[in-house]
Amino acid sequence: MSIVAIDLNGVKKSxxxxxxxxxxxxxxATGECFGLLGPNGAxxxxxxxxxxxxxxxxxxxxxxxxxxVPARARLARxxxxxxxxxxxxxxEFTVRENLxxxxxYFSMSAREVESVVPSLxxxxxxxxKANARVAELSGGMKRRLTLARALINDPHLLIMDEPTTGLDxxxxxxxxxxxxxxxxxxxxxxxxxxxxxxxxxxxxxxCVLEKGRKIAEGKPHTLIDEQIGCxxxxxxxxxxxxxSALIKPYARRVEVSGETLFCYAPDPEEVRVRLRGxxxxxxxxxxxxxxxxxxxxxGREMEK
Ligand code: ADP
Numbered sequence: 544m545s546i547v548a549i550d551l552n553g554v555k556k557s558x559x560x561x562x563x564x565x566x567x568x569x570x571x572a573t574g575e576c577f578g579l580l581g582p583n584g585a586x587x588x589x590x591x592x593x594x595x596x597x598x599x600x601x602x603x604x605x606x607x608x609x610x611x612v613p614a615r616a617r618l619a620r621x622x623x624x625x626x627x628x629x630x631x632x633x634x635e636f637t638v639r640e641n642l643x644x645x646x647x648y649f650s651m652s653a654r655e656v657e658s659v660v661p662s663l664x665x666x667x668x669x670x671x672k673a674n675a676r677v678a679e680l681s682g683g684m685k686r687r688l689t690l691a692r693a694l695i696n697d698p699h700l701l702i703m704d705e706p707t708t709g710l711d712x713x714x715x716x717x718x719x720x721x722x723x724x725x726x727x728x729x730x731x732x733x734x735x736x737x738x739x740x741x742x743x744x745x746x747x748x749x750c751v752l753e754k755g756r757k758i759a760e761g762k763p764h765t766l767i768d769e770q771i772g773c774x775x776x777x778x779x780x781x782x783x784x785x786x787s788a789l790i791k792p793y794a795r796r797v798e799v800s801g802e803t804l805f806c807y808a809p810d811p812e813e814v815r816v817r818l819r820g821x822x823x824x825x826x827x828x829x830x831x832x833x834x835x836x837x838x839x840x841x842g843r844e845m846e847k
Contacts, residue, residue, distance in 0.1 A: 578749030624693030683714025
């Protein structure tokens with residue numbers, strides 16, 4: 544098999560004169576977890592739909608698992624598993640029945656599906672829920688069932704749209720742990736997410752999109768080093784504008800976001816010294832993270 548699982552070359556897509564994907568090129572290697580990040584409307588879902596052959600690009604070339612898409616999307620799709628953003632399980636069916644029904648979509652015989660169901664239930668940690676109606680499951684269990692369902696055809700590539708949106712922290716950690724198991728088994732994952740922590744933990748590489756264009760690409764920690772590269776001091780309290788002017792000469796960059804001041808400080812002690820004597824301030828010094836990168840690239844003030 545090709546070592547490139549997904550290849551996009553100069554891909555463009557517009558809806559009613561609005562450019563949604565603007566000449567995008569990217570390659571996802573077999574066995575890697577690749578993240579698509581970007582604000583709402585950046586084009587992430589459209590890219591995922593084009594990879595699945597559900598949306599036809601206006602220009603450019605897409606290859607998925609060696610097949611040209613959309614022309615040969617059906618051939619690629621038999622080796623792809625999809626975890627959609629919203630669980631679309633059969634609520635009145637049991638956990639086991641959901642898996643059995645889904646297997647039929649892949650033209651698997653009843654016997655074939657039945658032979659893989661136990662290992663899928665085990666993978667999803669749902670052995671004890673095999674005969675429970677889906678409507679009775681927690682959000683985390685439903686997500687794990689959707690993930691198990693996506694694995695029924697033993698796909699090489701998984702496409703996941705915001706896999707942990709709506710889950711509590713426990714449910715989220717469990718999904719992350721399960722995804723790491725899949726990556727250790729050599730699966731390739733294309734992931735869209737709004738959670739920077741998720742991207743930082745799981746993605747080997749990622750790209751940040753804005754208005755259908757790639758504005759950054761790389762390994763999470765390389766991007767953090769390149770874009771931020773020093774500790775961040777978050778400053779709460781006081782007048783952000785005044786404090787900003789005071790510490791600017793001692794910082795690499797200062798940003799005001801709402802009532803918080805973000806100070807990128809190669810020499811944090813120097814900044815702390817300048818702020819001494821200002822009553823009522825609370826300082827949080829921490830290493831930089833992917834959220835800093837994302838907000839720097841796409842603008843902290845954007846949602847205001
Ligand atoms: P994201 O997943 O990053 O939030 P999308 O790919 O869903 O972004 O959408 C990008 C833009 O394309 C949005 O402005 C959206 O309204 C538009 N769009 C997506 N699908 C369609 C469609 N079928 N018809 C018209 N506009 C669409």
